[in-house]
Amino acid sequence: MMEDFNSETDSDYTSYWRDWFVSSRGNEYFCEIDEDYLTDRFNLTGLNTEVPYYQYALDLVTDVFDLDADDDLREQIEKSARHLYGLVHARYIVTTRGLAKMLDKYKKCDFGKCPRVICDGHPLLPMGQSDLPSMSTVKLYCPKCEDIYNPKSSRHASIDGAYFGTSFHSILFQVYPALSPEKSVRRYEPRIYGFKVHAAAALARWQDNQREDLHWRLRDFGVPFKFIEDSDSEDEDVDYEYTEKGTEGSKDDKVVGDTASGRMDLNN
Structure with a gap:
């Protein structure tokens, strides 16, 4: 990738890398960072721990990169340089100069x-x-x-x-x-043959969906339930019903009572 650089001077080499990066396909969202911002170490605080080969990457972006590295190492340094440029870019675009550059791109x-x-x-x-x-x-x-x-x-x-x-x-x-543009307050309104869909119908559909969702969630957790809207046919699936204040026992209590009655009959 970097073998295409044929600049004769150090400054042309640095400028060409930044120009090449910003003009590359897929990097149209980036603006070019000023060289004086990149050379100010205060603006790069903390990035040395986040970028591999940090010093080599910084030299590639801002200064002469004269390391005689093999292709694999050079590729890693170039990857780190792109990552470093991106992290610095996030800091640069909130400065006065960076905002102005991004504003121009926004207007276009x-x-x-x-x-x-x-x-x-x-x-x-x-x-x-x-x-x-x-x-x-x-x-x-x-x-x-x-x-x-x-x-x-x-x-x-x-x-x-x-x-x-x-x-x-x-x-x-x-x-x-x-x-700052005027906020959009318009919303699309669904219609049927020119008439608005009644809001109550949409609300009823939403309520049905919510009830069905609750139905399945309760089943998944094994929680016994019964909606008041359920049909009477579902009563047949219920083994027994709880009565008020124990006036009638549960199903298990009834079985025990029948057994006891049988024993009393045998003793007689």
Whole structure:
């Protein structure tokens, strides 16, 4: 992968790697991180424990990488460099400069448009559901319907969500409140021949589904039950019924009583 680098100077080599990474297919969601941000060690605090071959990866992204490594080691370092760039990217895009770059991409719909019809193709923003790497992949947030969606492309769907973080999209609209769209309050209303479906019918269907679900859960736990709505035919499945205040004994009590009566008859 890196064998294609034919830059003559060290600075061109570094710049070319970042340009190559951002322009690669599948990395369209990323913006280019400023070199002065990457060279400030304060911005990289704690990443040395999260990235294998950290120093080599940092040299590859920010400085001259002159290690004479075999192909396997070079591939591992390149993988670490991409991971390091992603983790730094999550920190960079919440800075003033990073927000401005991502805002430009947002305005150009580089992240796609909302698939919800009522949102009228509103631009999306990348976001993560976790700030920890390898927990979840990147999602796309629509600020109009305030819902999240999976990317259409499989190349984008495999990007780690930690490379964008959980706060970026919210911070963007805190810094640029004028860009916050009016929330979508319209909802699709199902109709039959132009008439709205009665809400009571939908509620009755929901109640039936809930009752059926409860029915099966009670059976799974072995809990005896009987709904008041059950038909009288189900009474035949009940072995016996509990009576009020013991006026009539249970089925077991009746068997014991019959046995005792038999013994008394034999003694007579």
